Amino acid sequence: MENIAWDEKFNIGVDVIDKAHAKLFRIMKKLIDMSEDDETNQTTYKEGIKYLEAYSMTHFSEEETYMRSVRYQGYAQHKKIHDNFRDKTLVSLKKDLELSNYSTTAVHRFVGIMNNWLAEHIMIEDQAIVGRIINRKGYDLSSQIPVISRVMNRAMTEVFQTESKFVSADYKGQNFGKALYCCYFCDTESGIRLQLLLGVEETLFFRAAKQQEAEKEMTEEEKLRVFGQLFQTISKLFRVETEYELDKDNLLTRDGFRANFMKGYPCSLLFTTKVGYFVFCYRSWRVKKQKPSADEKTV
Numbered sequence: 096m097e098n099i100a101w102d103e104k105f106n107i108g109v110d111v112i113d114k115a116h117a118k119l120f121r122i123m124k125k126l127i128d129m130s131e132d133d134e135t136n137q138t139t140y141k142e143g144i145k146y147l148e149a150y151s152m153t154h155f156s157e158e159e160t161y162m163r164s165v166r167y168q169g170y171a172q173h174k175k176i177h178d179n180f181r182d183k184t185l186v187s188l189k190k191d192l193e194l195s196n197y198s199t200t201a202v203h204r205f206v207g208i209m210n211n212w213l214a215e216h217i218m219i220e221d222q223a224i225v226g227r228i229i230n231r232k233g234y235d236l237s238s239q240i241p242v243i244s245r246v247m248n249r250a251m252t253e254v255f256q257t258e259s260k261f262v263s264a265d266y267k268g269q270n271f272g273k274a275l276y277c278c279y280f281c282d283t284e285s286g287i288r289l290q291l292l293l294g295v296e297e298t299l300f301f302r303a304a305k306q307q308e309a310e311k312e313m314t315e316e317e318k319l320r321v322f323g324q325l326f327q328t329i330s331k332l333f334r335v336e337t338e339y340e341l342d343k344d345n346l347l348t349r350d351g352f353r354a355n356f357m358k359g360y361p362c363s364l365l366f367t368t369k370v371g372y373f374v375f376c377y378r379s380w381r382v383k384k385q386k387p388s389a390d391e392k393t394v
């Protein structure tokens with residue numbers, strides 16, 4: 096479990112907001128501490144999560160009131176991020192909790208994802224309210240998410256026979272369970288090279304490999320076969336011209352994945368399925384000049 100702790104750097108200088116952020120971290124920490132107590136059961140977890148959710152909504156509402164009171168220019172975009180967290184991310188995470196009947200693993204995962212989301216959100220979006228722009232990406236993914244979500248749903252259905260649901264566009268490298276990782280390159284018709292990075296929870300792979308015994312180690316060939324199927328389906332989205340063959344060097348350990356991820360992927364999306372989570376990241380750069388179209392050649 097990653098460290099859950101308030102830090103001075105989170106202060107934005109607005110008392111009501113800073114106090115609420117600190118309290119959110121305290122609630123998350125309490126939930127993790129509860130898991131070390133044998134007396135904790137599903138009911139206590141459920142109450143704790145309910146409180147965390149309710150307090151988050153109170154905080155969003157207070158913060159939005161403050162933004163309006165100072166006529167903050169980025170209000171609409173900031174509110175949209177709050178709404179998206181409430182309507183998409185929280186809804187998916189809570190489904191996971193319910194499916195597992197509030198297991199300790201699911202509670203840890205819930206708190207881990209929320210902790211990372213909140214830390215990142217405070218450092219970028221909330222600091223921007225008071226004029227501190229720290230590394231704001233300025234990369235609007237909103238139009239791409241529905242398309243990528245449809246493709247990922249198709250890939251998951253074909254390869255793992257389970258539908259997927261978009262959870263968050265703010266995946267920041269947090270651990271979401273025992274997973275397998277793979278990176279992949281391909282070139283598109285328009286001269287763009289894409290680097291794709293996938294992290295897929297192991298439970299999904301066991302399903303694809305039809306392995307009943309979770310402890311049975313999958314061979315590299317099996318992992319590459321399943322990742323190959325996934326990348327083939329995803330490639331269709333990008334109208335790929337050249338595919339590069341997958342080999343064992345494409346398979347990454349958790350540390351290798353994190354190191355690769357830290358190089359920066361403007362698109363890093365977290366999805367869930369009934370069987371487990373997965374992450375899809377991509378970045379791109381131009382490798383050759385675009386071929387002139389037929390119209391351009393005749394001019």
Ligand code: FEO
Pocket residue numbers: 112116154155158177216217220221
């Ligand atoms: Fe403090 Fe925008 O949430």
